[in-house]
Amino acid sequence: MMLRYALRTVRHRKGGFLGAFLALMCAAALITACGTLLETGLRGTIATERYAATPVVVSADQNVHQTIVKQKKGKTKTKHKAKPIAERAWLPETLGTRLGEVPGADHVIPELTFLAEPLTPTGTGDRTPYGHAWDSAALTPYTLTNGTPPQASSDLVVDRFLADRAHLKPGDRLTVQSTQSPRTYRITGIAVPAGDGIRHQTSLFFSAEEARRLAAHPGQVTAFGVVPAKGTDPATLKGSVAKALHGTTAQISAGDERGPVEFLDAAAARVKLVSMGGAMGGTSLLVAVLVVVGTFALSVQQRHRELALLRAIAATPGQVRKLLGREALLVGAAAGVAGSLAGLPLGGWLHGRFVAMGAVPATLQHTAGVFPVFAAVAATLFGAWAAARVSSRRIARIRPAEALAEARTERTRPAWGRILAGLVLLAGGVVLVALLSVLRTEPASTPVTFLAVVVLASAVALLGPLLVRAAAAILGTPLRLSGPGGKLAAANLRGNAARMASVVTPLTLLIGMTCTVLFVQPTLGDAARSQAREGIRADWVLAAQGPGVPAQAAQQLRTDQDVATEVVRTTVRVGLDKYAAQGVTPAGLIRTWDPDVTAGSLAKLTNDTVAVSELAADQLHLKPGSRLKLTLGDGTPATLTVAAVYAKGLGFGDLTMAHDLVARHVDNPLAATVLVSTPRSQEELSAAVRKFPGVRVVSPATADSLQAERQQANAEVNYLAMGLVLAFTAIAVGNTLAMSVSERVREFAMLRLAGATRRQVLRMLRTEALSVLLLATALGSGIALAVLTAFSVGMTGRAAPAITPLVYVAVVAGAGLIALVASALPGRVALKGRPVTVATARE
Secondary structure, eight states: OHHHHHHHHHHHTHHHHHHHHHHHHHHHHHHHHHHHHHHHHHHOOBOOSTTTTOSEEEEOOOEEEEEEEEEETTEEEEEEEEEEOSSOOOEETTHHHHHHTSTTEEEEEEEOOEEOEEOOTTTTTTSEEEEEEGGGGGGTTEEEEEEOOOOSTTEEEEEHHHHHHHTOOTTOEEEEEOSSSOEEEEEEEEEEESTTOOOSEEEEEEOHHHHHHHHTOTTEESEEEEEEOTTOOHHHHHHHHHHHTTTSOOEEEEGGGHHHHHOHHHHHHHHHHHHHHHHHHHHHHHHHHHHHHHHHHHHHHHTHHHHHHHHHTTOOHHHHHHHHHHHHHHHHHHHHHHHHHHHHHHHHHHHHHHHHHTSSOTTBOOOOOSHHHHHHHHHHHHHHHHHHHHHTHHHHHSOHHHHHHHHHSOOSSOOHHHHHHHHHHHHHHHHHHHHHTTOOSHHHHHHHHHHHHHHHHHHHHHHHHHHHHHHHHHHHHHHHHTOHHHHHHHHHHHHOHHHHHHHHHHHHHHHHHHHHHHHHHHHHHHHHHHHHHHHBOOSEEEEESSSOBOHHHHHHHOOSSOEEEEEEEEEEEETTEEEEEEEEOOTTHHHHBOOOEEEEOGGGOSTTEEEEEHHHHHHHTOOTTOEEEEEOTTSOEEEEEEEEEESOHHHHOSEEEEHHHHHTTSSOOSBSEEEEEOSSOHHHHHHHTTTSTTEEEEOHHHHHHHHHHHHHHHHHHHHHHHHHHHHHHHHHHHHHHHHHHHTTHHHHHHHHHTTOOHHHHHHHHHHHHHHHHHHHHHHHHHHHHHHHHHHHHHHHSSSOOOOOHHHHHHHHHHHHHHHHHHHHHHHHHHTSSOHHHHHHSOO
16 A cells, blocks of 8 residues: 555655655666776676687786684684785796696797887877787787798887888888887888787787897796697696696686786786775765765655644554655665666776776776676665655654644754764764874775765764754854845744755765865875975986886996986785885985985895885884895795885885896886986986987976876876766755755745745845855865865875865865756746745645
């Protein structure tokens, strides 16, 4: 019976349920989009390209492992954990002999993959260039359509894509920037892959000798391709290879497993997408719950008279709750299905933007199954039902006579339970802010940052009526002095605090969340750049437009009086924990670099020592003389002695090692920057490095500006990720305001009959909207300031959040525009009818 009544109510009150439907639909779309990102990270396909003709691929282990043994109540529990390393791991070349003896193996093809960027005006488009030995062309296979294979060290074969793009042909010369100095090669042939499976890379093939030189890993290979003998099943061959390599750390891949071996960046992006999708989805869900509960509360408040009459004609509290619950489920089901279907293309668009920004490689294909859709519909249904239950607590619990009385006039004070819950959430928000001030790593602080904003906004939602009344008391006199519209607005703020509070909450969330999103990254980035500026003593900096600065360019500048410090960056693991690291040239280091050493000395920095930041020293309990076991970028274990501890870890990374040690264990050994201390002029230095394409001499200030641009590009990914949440919140603000104004049609008609002009009513609406905006701005700005200050204290050690005044004004202006438009448009529609007709119409 209740379902039938609920259907009739929804059918006859379509306008009343439209606001709740829009809020739920947007929430479902947002959850679905985040779910597709999460699913892509978990199950996204990475199709193989170069290994298409090789059924079985043997590669090195790309993870660092840790086994934890715990004794509990006489039982032994063993846990195995693994985390990916940052660079490509290599295999010993001698494994090829063992693989060649495997039963069913026809032949084994060693593979070398290394940095090789052709220096052409047209570049390589959206394809990543790699260098290989011509011997491994059979892995795809590539076949020559023109010319001959590379024989001499100066010979080069390019693929058809690059040849067509750069208009190359056999006999032409091409300069390539690889791991050494740029070198010009003579093109001897053009190779074409079988089929059209090569879409994300372009290949440059060198002679075997030259490829080994450029790979710079003597006696090691990237992988082995094992080709089965005629009649041998690949699955059988994989099993035989696994038996032959038992006891080694080599990984055997076949079928779809080959893609992650080929595209390491795509495999690493899985973790990033899972983290990003989970964080976005969690934040979206919290925001959606807050917005949807507010929307349903406003909807129930607008129907207070109707529900009070139901109570008066003997409807029980349980029947009222069931009616509202069934209505919510009907609206939630329709909104959930529509929103989840809209969320699928939204997720695809979001993945495409991440690919365009370089945050996710195109080789990780977008996956959208049924799980995100079902999860979004389920979350929408539960959210709608829970919101209806929460919103109906008061009307279903009080006596019918009280319900009829409250339908006429609003209660003077919220329920004590609501006030207590609001105070609890406020205390929880304060605890989160305090916790944020002691968190010193970005992965730990970021989720707490946004959680604190949502929790404090939830406290505002519960304490909203009290806050609105306080604001009405403060603003009452100025509003009354502003004229008739101001007097009416002041009376509405005082007499309809609950309704106004339902508008304040999403506006507060919008301003608080937007300011937090926009200023978190600049706070961290500015602090890091400030430390870097203070710590760089160099007169000039070498920067590269390509993959990096060759070591020979730095060597060209070194003299008895001049110092050139090469800086190579990577990521290492200490246990399973990840730390940003760099390699620097120890000779003359103190002339170009000062990280503010607080213990030890940089003079002791060698291939066997390491300098650590104060944060790393604190986390790992290190001091000068301590021994540190770590895993270098390519998985090579190392044990180093701590030579120094420095304070500017935010600007220079947590670990600093000797350049030669780091450069041997990274995919790109070219320097990210070279710091130069010299009395020579910029022109003299530029002349000395002119033969290195793309390398230029800039001042430290210019280098800092370039770093700021890179940080801004990285921050855009976070802006896009949270932009959808902010867009949803902005829609919710407009939706709630429109619902609030549309419900007041009879009130406006009565004001018109009492003598108010149409212009005065609209002025009253504008004044109300601006008053609500002022309160929401104060609350949202206060929340953002508290959270950002705590974040700054924890991450940078000082209470100095980076807030751009112009951006802040734009945020408030945008929120104000939404508030004014969402109030004015429904208000004008509500004032179109004749006052007498509207005032005497049936409700």
